[in-house]
Amino acid sequence: MFGEQQRFVLLLIAPAALLLLLFQVVPIFIGANASFRNWALYDPKKTWVGFDHYAAVLSDPAFLYVVLPNTFLFMALSVAGALLAGLALALLLNRPFRGQKLVQTILLVPLMVAPVVAAIMVRWIFNDQFGIVNVVLEAVGLEGQPWLVQRWSAFGIILLTDIWLWTPWFTLLLLAGLQSLPKEPFEAAAIDGTTTWRVFRFLTLPMLRPVIVVCVVIRAIDAFRTFDIVWTLTGGGPGRATELFSLYAYVHAFLNLDLGRGSAAAIVGGLIILVIGVALFRLVDRIAKA
């Protein structure tokens, strides 16, 4: 049926494709099916309810006015924060100096720390009674804050944890990008006496743009589904003030035991990120070709 080459090509991807089918495609369809049915975990009647769950999700004030804004705000700020910090660090480290190896080792640690462990560390540091942050604040005469039970400080701490986790990744990739740039334009600029800012603005940044765009796309898509650090730091609280999209779906499916509603939320989120993902892919493609 197939030529020898086609057979080879298909066999190369067959195991991967099979696993992808069984453990991603099939569950997505089953989830889609569940999202149209009355599928409570304690009593799965599985009767068809049409778009009821979608209507419930899309008219839920908590989803529209808390979860979605939180998710997009988190995505934008965590990517922007890690990108800016990572870029600044990459520019700083892009020169030979003693101790480079040590700095690199330290920067690698956050990259390899489990998000759950990172969240536990941050929780302890910002503990309202015994955390070092409050201890220091009180020592200098300021008032300690219950950091994790106020909406915006909790949100800020989640953001900070995420930026701490991901800045080194940006640094590493941007540093690799910087080191692979051609030397000649920079030498020419140095001869012309161009200021450092102009070199950065008109040489480094444009030449680095492809790397930056790829990093931002990968991170943005991953930031959208953040779960671990929020779950461990605040559990979505205080109340539901720091709930992100993944938590919303999880809470509905496994805490409120309504798999139909949870699946509908998961699919709504999946569709949103798919649209964003395809749009971003087009953007990368255009920039790569330009």
Added chain:
Amino acid sequence: MAMVMRSAFLPQLPPWGRKAMFALVLAAICFAFAFPVLWLILTSLRPESGVYYVHRGTEFTFGNFAEVLREDRIVEAFLNSALIATLATVFSLLVTVSSGYMLSRFTGPASRLWFGTIYVFRCVPYISWVLPLYFVNQSWGIYDTYVGLLLPHVAVHICFFSWLMKGFFDGIDPSMEYAAMIDGCTRWGAFIRVAVPSALPAISALAVLCWLFTWNEFLFALILTGNRVPMITVVMAQFVTEMGLRWNLMAATAVMALAPAFLIALFGQKYVIRGLRI
């Protein structure tokens, strides 16, 4: 942004001043990135009575580690996590090396379709397929078993790692494989005996990353396992809510969970960096 500010006022400083500034900024950055981890280690070494005043006092003890290791559930969770991470690494590499090779060496509709599929599924949020996977696993009878956790872990790596492997193979000149085939090697022979050995540095980098990702993973373990297969990340997250006051034990567990990351940062650095540079 640091770069802008530096260029604005640094030229006026004498060379030693610049050097000192640079060292100072660097030290501050290292401190910011290392502090949470150092603080955790310090906490893990304090006795129960000293844990609330970590910044004061001079008593240190390894008792917390001993106490944590007496808990069967935690020991079991560590062993489970190590086992799943190791198996997931082996299987992920087996399936993604060939898939990345295909993406790199062949063009045409099949290749484009596979690449498109991978990109789309890379975007799908984990929750969107792990949530219903709970039911799939239950109806296949693999909920809360090694297999039921292992296979989704392999599946989740397919997209990203195929993509990375494609990049690695793109950087390897295929002419050696052609030469081998002219000499009578089959396609499989050229792939396994020529391409794979020359991609070995990349494969080892990917192995290190894959092991860490699986060791650190939380959501899958949370949804797909119950009491029979405790995983360390889930046990810790329960720990922090249920036993939230025993921070010395919490810290000791977390430090042990960090150990692989430390070992890799110290000894496997070049692999991680190679693997992460897309």
